[in-house]
Amino acid sequence: MKTIIYNGKIYLERDHFAEAVAVENGIITMVGSNEDLLSTAGEDCEMIDCEGRTVIPGLNDSHMHLLMLGDTNAQVSIDSCTSIDDLIMRSKDFMIQNPENVKNGIHAIGWNQDLFVDEKRYPNRFDLDKISIDIPIVLERVCGHILATNTKAIEMLGIDGNSPQWDGGTFVIGEDGYPNGIFTENACNYVKKIIPDFTIEQREEMLIESMEYAVSHGLTSIQSNDIGTSVLDIESYFEMFHKLYDEKKALLRYRHQVCFNNLDEFKNYIENGEFANGDNPEDSWLTLGPLKLFKDGSLGARTALMRTEYADDKGNYGIEWTTNEEMEKYCELARDAGMQVVTHVIGDAAIEQTINCYEKAFVDGKNLLRHALVHCQITDMPLLERIAKLDILTMFQPIFLDYDMHVVEDRCGKEISSTSYAFKTLNNLGGHISYGTDCPVESCNPFPNIYSAVTRKDSKGMHENGFYPNECVDVYDAVDAYTAGSAYAEFMEDKKGRIKVGYYADMVILDRDIFSVDSMEIRDILPTLTMVGGKIVYKI
Known part of the structure; x- marks a missing residue:
């Protein structure tokens, strides 16, 4: 018709x-x-x-976590907590109202210590023990790169003050010589395993609800990192997505961004898994996309990997999630398979080291596989010029400025802050740019994101002329980044991203x-x- x-x-x-x-x-x-x-x-x-x-x-979110959005909507809401006491009370109220849901523990994401009006510190096990000492409590910071637990969770993990740290992550030892309940980066993944996951059937229902929200806000395509992060049972969840799309229940186009715990898992995926055997035609609504890596943490948690120490936390340079040696091996395997790589990078050291790894694995000296930098927040001019020169894609989240503009100068200093979140400069340099939200870190609603790119003001209109207003883009560039730019990021620029014949x-x-x-x-x-x-x- x-x-x-x-x-x-x-x-x-x-x-x-x-x-x-x-x-x-x-x-x-x-x-x-x-x-x-x-x-x-x-x-x-x-x-x-x-x-x-x-x-x-149609708007196209170039990096988000749709399954995690479903998780968040099914958990206690802690994203607007104004204090640790508020965090505790909300969790206790949720326990009373949802006894069946919390019988095996509470897991939620969303707190941000910088929004606390009194003590701007991380919650610890002593705080969360006030929620419960009988079930594990696991509450993640909004960025997902740091979390807090109660004592019960630590006991279930079987660790103490003498236990070895996990690779790519840490647990903090308190003054009493016992873990204080604060975990960072890769250590968070071990903690989250102690609380039983949702069933596949529950997640399918949650996924459809998340899609309903997305299309009601103008998203027609998403590039989502769910398998290997939100869910670790890779093959079962690939099957769930295929079932959802085969039954015509899905409401938008979905492109996988896939993570792996180690190189052996990635090799198996290439040789024997979904990449080798899955039915993922390019013209379908469900497609298979890049390998997703993590190089560092987050700015808010002070785990982004920096060249210089944090101005407000001397001696701290952040955390390296994936070593350069590991990343080079991932990139070599991806190159041989003809696969794109996209990497979470926030600090300038993480960005520089990731570019080095990409360049070593280029095809014929060029970025023909369209490797990309996800977030790419803290940059100086030489880094920006190098990104553009090497034609490395950038997947920006302008909405991050809503919070980060209030902390980045304290964290990193004014000089490098003035060349960070460089949406306009990188565009002027000819870089390929797409926009996304990293939902549920931020809402997947595209319009606050476009607002942030255009105005560089926070949600209350603060920063009258914009935070470093020379980096404000106009509406045309913002819409293009969210449509044509995101289409280019998935090799689909000749099929979507414009209202054009064909x-x-x-x-x-x-x-x-x-x-x-x-x-x-x-x-x-x-x-x-x-x-x-x-x-x-x-x-x-």
């Missing part, structure tokens, strides 16, 4: 708009004026009147004009209709 969307302000590219677009069999077949397209409408043609509203290509009919009708509205209103924009492959998946 043919569909004509008409009477709209349809964004094609910078300063170019059309009035109408026609869709057949999930593909855009015509773009032009109302008069031209309406003259082609047949009796059975579906007509969608935009009533003058703006239409943009491209997928992935489009969003907005409730106000993102190109002319006051910039302070961008964060409040909502879709009135979301279409994926010509199918309406959301409509108010």
Whole structure:
């Protein structure tokens, strides 16, 4: 069946708009004026009147964690806690209201010590023992790179003050010589295993609910790191995703970003696993994407890997999650398999070392596999110039500025802060840029993210002219990064990311004009209709 969307302000590219677009069999077949397209409408043609509203290509989150969003929605909400006492009370209330859900323990993510109004410190086992001493309590910082536990959880782990640390992560020893309940980076993965996971059936339901939220906010594609992070039973969850898409229950396009615990797991994936044997055609809604690595931690937890010590934590340079030797081996295996690599990098040392590893594994001296830097926050000009020169992709999360603008100068100093979160500079240098949210670290709603890129103000409008306003981008660049840029990141720039003949009919009708509205209103924009492959998946 043919569909004509008409009477709209349809964004094609910078300063170019059309009035109408026609869709057949999930593909855009015509773009032009109302008069031209309406003259082609047949009796059975579906007509969608935009009533003058703006239409943009479907938004594409280039890095997030959709399964983790489902987890978060099923757990106690701790993302806006204003104190450790608030954290404790919310958890206790959740236990009372959900006794069956917490019988094996509580696991949640979202606290941020910098938002506490009294003591801006990490919660520890003594704090969490006030929630319960009978069941394990595991509460992650919003970044997912540090967590706090109660004493019961430590006992279940079987560790004490003399136990060896885990590779790529730490547990802090208290003044009493016993673990104080604070765990960082890779050590967090061992802690989370002590609480029984959701069933696959539960996760499938949660995944659909998360997709409903995503499409209601204009996302038509996501590139999501779930397998190997949120879930470790790799083969079973690949099967779950295939089932979901085979049964036509999924609402948007999904591209896997996959993690592994070690090189042997990765080799098996290439030779015998989903990569070798899975059915993942390029034109399907479900596709297989890059290897995902972690090089460092987070700025908020002071575990991002830095060239110089933290200005507010002398002697601390952050944590290296994956060594250079390991990363080089991962990149060599990926190159031989023809696979893209994307790596979590926040500190300048992590960025530099990852670029070095990528360059050694280039094909014919070029980044033909489109290896990417996920986050890429703390940079100086030489790093930015090198990223652009080597054509290494960047997957930015502008929404991180909402919090980071209040801490980055204290953490890193003003000089390097002035060249960090360099959305405009890297774009001007010719770098390939895409936008995402790292959801559920931040909401996957794209419009606060675009607002952050355009204004560089926080959600309350602080920083009147923007945080280092020379790095503000205009709306065109922000929308393009979220559409065409994210499509390029997944080798799909000739099929999506634009409203163009021959491209997928992935489009969003907005409730106000993102190109002319006051910039302070961008964060409040909502879709009135979301279409994926010509199918309406959301409509108010």
